Amino acid sequence: MITATAPLKEKKNYINAEAGLKSWLLTQDHKRIAILYLIAVTAFFMVGGLMAALIRIELATPAGDLLDSNTYNKVFTMHGVIMVFFFLIPSIPAILGNFLLPLMIGAKDLAFPRINLISWYIYMLGGLCGVIVLLSGGVDTGWTFYTPFSSTYSNGYVVLTALAAFINGFSSILTGLNFIVTVHRMRAPGMTWFRLPLFVWAHYATSIIMILGTPVIAVTLFLLMLERGLHIGFFDPAYGGDPVLFQHLFWFYSHPAVYIMILPSMGVISEVVSTFCSKKPFGYTFIAFSSLAIAVFGFLVWGHHLFVSSQSAYAGMVFSILSFIVAIPSAIKVFNWTATMYKGSVRLDTPMLYALGFIGLFTIGGLTGLFLAAMGLDVHLTDTYFVIAHFHYVMVGGAILGYLAGIHFWWPKITGRMYPEGWSKIAAGLTFVGFNLTFFPQFILGYMGMPRRYHVYPPEFQVFNVLSSAGATVLGLGFLIPGIYLIWSLKYGKVAGPNPWGATGLEWQTSSPPPTENFEITPVVTTEAYDYAALAAREQMQEVTRLG
Amino acid sequence: MDSETAVVEQKPHHHPGYGETRHHFENAAQQKDASTIGMWVFLLTELMFFGGMFMAYFVYRQWYPIAFASASNKTNLWLGAFNTTVLICSSLTMALGVHAASMGKKKLLILFLFLTLVLGGAFLGVKGYEYHDKWVHHEVPGAHFDCEDCKDAAHAPLFFSLYFGMTGLHASHMIIGFGILLVLIWQAYKGKFTSKWYTPIEMFGLYWHFVDIVWIFLFPLLYLIDRSGRGLH
Numbered sequence: 001m002i003t004a005t006a007p008l009k010e011k012k013n014y015i016n017a018e019a020g021l022k023s024w025l026l027t028q029d030h031k032r033i034a035i036l037y038l039i040a041v042t043a044f045f046m047v048g049g050l051m052a053a054l055i056r057i058e059l060a061t062p063a064g065d066l067l068d069s070n071t072y073n074k075v076f077t078m079h080g081v082i083m084v085f086f087f088l089i090p091s092i093p094a095i096l097g098n099f100l101l102p103l104m105i106g107a108k109d110l111a112f113p114r115i116n117l118i119s120w121y122i123y124m125l126g127g128l129c130g131v132i133v134l135l136s137g138g139v140d141t142g143w144t145f146y147t148p149f150s151s152t153y154s155n156g157y158v159v160l161t162a163l164a165a166f167i168n169g170f171s172s173i174l175t176g177l178n179f180i181v182t183v184h185r186m187r188a189p190g191m192t193w194f195r196l197p198l199f200v201w202a203h204y205a206t207s208i209i210m211i212l213g214t215p216v217i218a219v220t221l222f223l224l225m226l227e228r229g230l231h232i233g234f235f236d237p238a239y240g241g242d243p244v245l246f247q248h249l250f251w252f253y254s255h256p257a258v259y260i261m262i263l264p265s266m267g268v269i270s271e272v273v274s275t276f277c278s279k280k281p282f283g284y285t286f287i288a289f290s291s292l293a294i295a296v297f298g299f300l301v302w303g304h305h306l307f308v309s310s311q312s313a314y315a316g317m318v319f320s321i322l323s324f325i326v327a328i329p330s331a332i333k334v335f336n337w338t339a340t341m342y343k344g345s346v347r348l349d350t351p352m353l354y355a356l357g358f359i360g361l362f363t364i365g366g367l368t369g370l371f372l373a374a375m376g377l378d379v380h381l382t383d384t385y386f387v388i389a390h391f392h393y394v395m396v397g398g399a400i401l402g403y404l405a406g407i408h409f410w411w412p413k414i415t416g417r418m419y420p421e422g423w424s425k426i427a428a429g430l431t432f433v434g435f436n437l438t439f440f441p442q443f444i445l446g447y448m449g450m451p452r453r454y455h456v457y458p459p460e461f462q463v464f465n466v467l468s469s470a471g472a473t474v475l476g477l478g479f480l481i482p483g484i485y486l487i488w489s490l491k492y493g494k495v496a497g498p499n500p501w502g503a504t505g506l507e508w509q510t511s512s513p514p515p516t517e518n519f520e521i522t523p524v525v526t527t528e529a530y531d532y533a534a535l536a537a538r539e540q541m542q543e544v545t546r547l548g
Numbered sequence: 549m550d551s552e553t554a555v556v557e558q559k560p561h562h563h564p565g566y567g568e569t570r571h572h573f574e575n576a577a578q579q580k581d582a583s584t585i586g587m588w589v590f591l592l593t594e595l596m597f598f599g600g601m602f603m604a605y606f607v608y609r610q611w612y613p614i615a616f617a618s619a620s621n622k623t624n625l626w627l628g629a630f631n632t633t634v635l636i637c638s639s640l641t642m643a644l645g646v647h648a649a650s651m652g653k654k655k656l657l658i659l660f661l662f663l664t665l666v667l668g669g670a671f672l673g674v675k676g677y678e679y680h681d682k683w684v685h686h687e688v689p690g691a692h693f694d695c696e697d698c699k700d701a702a703h704a705p706l707f708f709s710l711y712f713g714m715t716g717l718h719a720s721h722m723i724i725g726f727g728i729l730l731v732l733i734w735q736a737y738k739g740k741f742t743s744k745w746y747t748p749i750e751m752f753g754l755y756w757h758f759v760d761i762v763w764i765f766l767f768p769l770l771y772l773i774d775r776s777g778r779g780l781h
Contacts (some may be wrong), residue, residue, distance in 0.1 A: 013678070037677055043630070053766055099698075107572065108571065108572035109571075109572035110572075111586065112582070112586060113581040114584075127608070135689055175594050177586060177589045177590060177593070178586075179583050180568075180585075181585050181586045181589065183576060184585055185581055185582045185585060186572070186578075186582070211592060211593045211596075212593070212596055213590055213596075214593070215593045215594070215595075215596035215597035215600075216596050216597070216599065216600045218597060219597050219599075219717075220600055222717070223600070223601070223604070223713060226709070226712075226713055230690070231689060231690035231691070232688075232689050232690070232708075232709045232712050232713060233689055233706070233709050234604055234703060234706070234713065235708050239702055239704075239705045239706060240611065240615075240702065240703040240706055241608075241706060242607070242608075242614055243610075245604060245607055247606070249600050249603065257669075288717075400551075441678075457581075471740065517571075531634035548665070
């Protein structure tokens with residue numbers, strides 16, 4: 001890949017191009033919008049994390065001593081709603097995807113910069129509804145809003161919470177739409193589909209789920225709001241409505257939604273593993289197509305959430321088999337990352353540490369998913385802590401570690417500064433240890449039969465709950481430390497230079513932070529992605545030119 | 549070195565005027581292409597949006613055919629048919645509007661957009677009258693609901709919930725379209741569109757036709773199917 005050489009002196013970039021709050025709030029630059037998302041999403045992560053802390057403090061003892069049952073219901077509901085809708089779904093696509101997609105394909109911006117900004121405001125509006133719910137007393141339905149509890153019996157602010165998720169959905173839809181059109185129409189000359197970085201493939205697959213799945217949750221929540229607010233009922237058994245229909249509609253989106261949360265992380269891991277092994281990812285096309293396969297098959301497995309509802313056994317079998325099938329493309333990725341590392345000279349920089357953590361934890365999360373996809377076993381494990389542990393292995397061990405890998409990997413590009421290497425390795429280690437200590441005991445708890453969503457439990461479960469709460473403290477520290485040193489690095493971090501990792505993507509061939517227009521000259525792509533030989537040759541050329 | 553840094557000096561961020569090619573596109577064709585794909589992708593999301601409700605309709609229609617056949621008699625066939633005609637005509641005027649825009653005929657464009665607006669407004673007016681009628685006859689689900697002469701009356705509210713949910717979602721799309729039409733008429737009046745650039749008219753046309761097509765499905769599902777109830781005997 002050939003681009004203009006990086007300039008040698010400090011220059012205008014997207015951060016110092018314009019000053020003042022207004023220039024940020026009205027910006028149409030995808031990089032600045034990514035920063036807006038970064039700030040907002042981090043704020044929601046802290047609120048959601050606070051809720052998690054309350055849960056773990058309460059569960060340290062078998063008695064309900066900190067929270068009463070109503071408050072506990074509200075706390076785990078807000079934890080779920082905030083973490084799923086306001087953190088996990090927008091985290092990587094809206095922050096890293098927004099920042100990197102145009103850079104990676106050699107474009108000046110996303111196809112629709114105004115829509116990009118609007119999607120941030122929609123996100124904030126949805127977030128505002130969420131905050132109002134939180135301040136005015138919360139909601140106790142769980143993040144799944146199951147009817148008829150949510151539509152009839154709940155005492156919380158169901159309509160406003162559903163509205164928050166409903167509004168937020170449109171932000172997700174617009175981001176997905178923007179990405180799809182951008183990948184189709186904004187690629188630089190020579191950037192063919194099979195020269196796209198795997199991060200872009202992952203985001204393309206994610207966007208397909210966003211545009212096809214999110215409208216269905218939107219209409220489901222719309223029906224819920226009509227039923228709860230106006231008594232225009234669709235799911236009320238009193239006149240023949242079926243609450244299980246709600247579950248079908250809900251999971252038709254919400255199962256693919258977990259792929260919205262994990263696919264972008266997988267994209268990050270593909271980039272990080274390749275870079276820190278300086279090798280083209282093993283089986284590029286397999287990784288690219290496995291993303292699409294996950295997007296497609298992900299739409300056909302929702303019924304595994306309904307094994308113990310009134311779903312027929314035959315439907316259950318089909319969903320069970322399809323759920324096993326969707327594990328194949330995920331496994332392809334894990335094998336390919338591992339094969340990429342095999343006999344590579346692996347550099348253990350912080351992003352790579354997170355990536356290694358991801359591969360191990362995602363594998364555990366994925367395999368325990370197969371336990372739950374097996375109908376007989378699921379009857380025993382449904383609604384126990386086994387499900388909680390499985391979900392968090394994929395969502396925290398997978399999605400969040402991938403997010404942290406990505407944030408560390410592209411931080412020098414986003415800010416132009418390096419983070420402190422020592423501290424970041426300590427944080428990566430703490431996160432890994434803390435995470436396993438938090439969630440591994442929950443597999444055992446679930447297998448022993450401890451149900452989810454209760455704040456009081458029999459004393460024999462206490463040992464594992466104390467381990468879990470202790471682990472959560474370590475994990476919290478592991479999340480807090482990066483928050484501190486990343487802010488610190490904005491001012492005191494070492495200046496990074498355009499390509500601190502020796503990575504091949506187009507984003508590394510412009511300066512750090514990139515200029516507003518991304519590239520001074522539109523890049524022309526002449527080689528495959530991940531061509532480390534071409535990168536080395538080009539750097540040698542530059543060295544010769546400079547010395548000469 | 550100094551000459552190199554001079555090159556780096558950036559142009560101030562250029563904000564193009566309405567209808568000009570924006571800075572991040574290579575040319576106008578790429579921009580229009582992007583808008584068109586974007587609109588089709590958006591319509592795909594709309595399809596899924598309505599799809600959830602159609603799913604609910606099919607499930608309940610299958611389960612409670614008697615209640616649905618009987619309750620569908622409460623809809624006003626003639627007003628529904630009238631509204632269908634009105635919407636099809638509005639699609640025609642919209643298509644003619646797009647054609648006028650492509651020919652660069654400003655007055656004709658404004659005329660057709662205005663006709664579309666009037667027809668859309670007429671549809672909403674009739675719909676509002678139908679809603680009012682339902683309210684008066686206690687056919688709105690809730691405590692107020694009363695359908696004595698419905699067969700399988702216990703399940704009748706589901707039909708009316710779907711009726712209001714589906715037509716309501718459709719009507720909200722019409723209202724949004726009505727608002728956009730007002731803006732487009734104003735912009736057309738100001739001469740913003742030329743035969744070279746009329747993308748918003750064309751994109752809105754796609755949206756308007758989509759909303760029409762949704763109604764083309766809603767009308768038979770809610771007003772026509774097994775209205776006589778003969779299929780049940």
